[in-house]
Amino acid sequence: MTHAPNRTLAAFGAVLIYACVIAFTDNYVRVIARDAGLWQFHATRTAMAFAILALVALPLGLKLRPRRPGAVLARSTIHGAAMVIYFGALAFLPVAQVAAGLFTAPIFVLLIQRFAYGRPILGLQILAVVLGFAGVVLVLGPEALSGATFAALLPVISGALYAMGNIATREWCAGESAETILAGFFGVLGAIGLVGMAVLWAFPLPVPEGAEGFLQRGPVWPTGEFLWWTFVQAAGSLLGVGMIVKAYQIAEASRVSVFEYVILPASAAWGFVLWGEELTWIAVLGMSLIVLAGVLIARPVPVQSPAPSPTASRQ
Template identity: 30%
Template sequence: MFRRPLRAAFGSAGFGPAMAAMSGIGLLSIMDAVIKHVSADHSTPQIALMRYVCGTLIAFAVFRAMGTPWPSRATLRPHIWRSLVVAATALTFFYALAVLPLAVVLALSFTAPIFIALFAALLLGERPDRTIISALVLGFAGVLVVLWHEVDGAGAANAWGLAAALTSAVTYALSMVALKSRAAHDPLPTIVLLQNLLPGFIIAPLAATSWTAPAPAEFITFFIIGALGTGGHLLMASAYKRAEASRLGVFEYTAFIWAVGIGFFAFAEVPSLSTLAGAALIVGGALIASRRVPPAPEPEVEIGP
């Protein structure tokens, strides 16, 4: 009953890679804001576990609705390795959100596209051309224009938080490149289901040591976090299935555009001129990157042991 509309949304007839990537990043940006909200009451491992438990329920519903076959043992092995990287990304990023200002975390996370291009070249054999390099430079310049004062004022912030934010950028980039290596082989529902289920198992022992009982209303919040994360990763997997990892990496900069929109509509925050100027540079970099998107060859290389 639900298979045809779901396939239309996430299959080859759905969004183009650029639009899918930006929409996925938008959902994940909203998820980050909600996580920041609940981090005052619960530990980082518990938030990560609840995010993946709720995400698994939603991803499994999509998996079954689309009639996706169960993954084989050969399919599970690379996903287990990637799940270790995904779990590390979640724990470090969620911790950074809890102890640092959101703007500082976002500024440091915007180094991820540089690492994506680097890992794509080293592991997948992609060779970013001058267009991609120009787009990365332009987008990063926009980030610096917008966030210079926030980063400059973070010198007294928690050193572990800064280290966690930078670590999450590296592990996130590696997880996206690993996603590219699997997206050519595995169905999208399988990728997203395993991306929720396996990290949940990895994080569960840590969460058990710092567990606090959520209030009934908080279960709804965690379910929203899981829904946003699952929807965002479905869109991201769809994008990485159809375009080069190095070309899509630049769209990570659009997370700040989403943050400005969320701030304006949810909190009545009016962006400053420097914010608008930086956003223009970020959009310019994204447009340059999307001008020519060649067909993505199926990578022959496997990422992981």
């Protein structure tokens, strides 16, 4: 199938909106985690997101019916699995190590596109990914490289699944509306949340107090603060994830995936504004490398004859 030309600048603008919104809402997960569990959060956020979509679907003319339900469901399942593994790893690994693992996704994007679709890996793309990942390590600190155990591989597996889902957005879900893909993603996460709540209700685990019990906590009576910030998460995620989906629809995954590094400086900026968290000069250097990676990946690529389009069913 023939893709539309890459709209790299527009994709970067969409990723920038995504990063600013998601970085803000994710800073309040620590507040949400004090009162409820991860699974209840996913289920509640999905319910709220669907309510918002239902309210705006007609006025905005949203198209929520998928053209290829199987492809949308498969993509949503892979992205949902990536997020579950990511958050699950947070139960026993440092946040820095988990985040560094997830941000191996651009490397997997290039490898998957090379070996599954026969697309060449250009020198600048390799350099951009190396610089971007080096920047991530500098931002997150040397502890991101410690712990070469199987548990430490889980965030990398999450990054590989995340990369597969990002490629699927363009390769297998072409022609689907951004809101259709968005609804599928939230639907799968909501279903996972309900299953997690049911399991922890039937087989409760010891739950530490406060945010430390986020993963082990089963269903509880929601507080007003939990409901408010979960609603902010739902609304922000609809906008932010909608933007990133649109970005992957209008530009190649290998380009957009590197743009996603911008969420790190955005998160740091919100962390400073909201909680007074300051950056070291090493972190600033890392962010500079991340920006440089984005500039390199956005450089125009010589036009090549199109390769035969794949026919396998994605995700």
